[in-house]
Amino acid sequence: MAAASAPIKVDVGTDQLISHAAHFLGKAKKDVVEAAVREYIDKHREEINEGVRAVLSRLDGSSTSSVALLAGLSPEQIDEYGGMPKTS
Template sequence: MAAAVNPIKVDAHTDQLISHAAHFLGRSKKDIVDVAVREYIDNHRAEIQESVTRALHQLDGTVAGSVSLLTGMSRSELDDLGGFADR
């Protein structure tokens, strides 16, 4: 299956940096962004994993858990606003 191409938007300064790097390294802008994103994710893998683990702990199958994750509000904050009846 062919990979989907999805455009990303960056500010003008970042685009200029990507363009310069691509030119001086003899690579395409797409290659520069691909490598940069992969390196960034590799360098922040533990941070990403920690966030995923926290999110999974919040998703306990309850409506309150889902709303808490989506809103960033704690269970006690949701309870202060009236809470949710668990099904």
């Protein structure tokens, strides 16, 4: 089964770099982009993990913390806007 693909948009200069690299490496542009993204993520894995840990530390299991995180607000701001409904 072939993997599904999703389009990405890059600026013209980046597209030219990808095209040149693909041409001279004898690869498809998608293969160059995939390899570059995987290398980038591997190189920055610790930073990514730190970000994940920081987000998870803001979650306390409550609806308020979940909504605040998704909305980009603090729990205090959620309370100022009327808070979350109380559940029994």
